[in-house]
Amino acid sequence: MDIQTTNELQGRVALVTGGSGDIGSAIVRALARRGAHVAIHYHHNQEQAQRLSDEIGKLGVKAVVVGGDLTQEGEIERVAKESQSLGPIDILINNAGTPIRRVPWLELEAEFLDEIFNLNFRAPLYLTQQVTPDMIRRGKGVIINILTTAVHMGGTDTVLAYGAAKGALFTLTKGLARPLAPQGVRVLAISPGTFDTNIQRRLTSPEVMKQLLSNNPLGRAGQPEEIGEIVAFMATDHASFVVGETIEVNGGVYMR
Numbered sequence: 001m002d003i004q005t006t007n008e009l010q011g012r013v014a015l016v017t018g019g020s021g022d023i024g025s026a027i028v029r030a031l032a033r034r035g036a037h038v039a040i041h042y043h044h045n046q047e048q049a050q051r052l053s054d055e056i057g058k059l060g061v062k063a064v065v066v067g068g069d070l071t072q073e074g075e076i077e078r079v080a081k082e083s084q085s086l087g088p089i090d091i092l093i094n095n096a097g098t099p100i101r102r103v104p105w106l107e108l109e110a111e112f113l114d115e116i117f118n119l120n121f122r123a124p125l126y127l128t129q130q131v132t133p134d135m136i137r138r139g140k141g142v143i144i145n146i147l148t149t150a151v152h153m154g155g156t157d158t159v160l161a162y163g164a165a166k167g168a169l170f171t172l173t174k175g176l177a178r179p180l181a182p183q184g185v186r187v188l189a190i191s192p193g194t195f196d197t198n199i200q201r202r203l204t205s206p207e208v209m210k211q212l213l214s215n216n217p218l219g220r221a222g223q224p225e226e227i228g229e230i231v232a233f234m235a236t237d238h239a240s241f242v243v244g245e246t247i248e249v250n251g252g253v254y255m256r
Contacts, residue, residue: 019040022196104157105160116164191249
């Protein structure tokens with residue numbers, strides 16, 4: 001199938017955290033098809049990140065692969081600096097995040113809570129701190145945080161910590177959107193529901209998945225590309241009047 005490309009993001013530089021995962025890869029491809037150069041962050045899957053880099057390079061855009069453990073504050077600064085080998089960051093997609101594992105709320109302990117909040121809240125916060133000053137100096141930038149419907153619906157009792165960390169990221173999105181908008185930086189969020197990803201399959205039994213889908217008005221899981229395309233559109237100037245908003249992408253399970 002021919003890949004349709006456009007120039008809506010031509011020459012702009014994007015950093016996608018968790019870029020080697022299912023949704024991350026879809027975001028990288030969607031940005032690249034619109035002409036963006038992309039820094040692809042990964043933690044464990046260097047091979048997939050490199051394959052993705054080679055793939056989007058065929059579209060005529062530049063790519064760099066940057067590894068790092070975003071639960072470590074020192075690594076975050078390095079990831080930001082290495083990503084800027086492509087140029088100043090115009091678009092930051094805080095996509096890296098996972099429940100890590102299911103833990104009943106009565107069994108939550110400090111060590112696990114630190115791990116969850118380091119990855120799902122502190123890492124996006126610290127990365128935003130790294131790239132925003134330069135965005136402000138240049139008077140342009142887009143920051144998109146990837147949330148979850150658990151922010152609004154609570155999720156199950158085994159992903160309560162994950163939902164809480166993403167809830168903090170939701171608050172950060174709102175809190176930064178208003179003061180940064182007059183300085184040319186748009187901050188917003190995308191909130192996925194149940195999606196067909198390796199992480200979802202690893203953490204969710206077929207029985208639970210069947211139940212989740214039975215409660216979905218569309219009766220199916222979302223596909224990573226359905227997030228990628230929305231994220232890429234929101235990064236373009238076509239969405240220049242969207243500030244502080246959270247776009248719900250869940251098949252109708254949660255409607256505001």
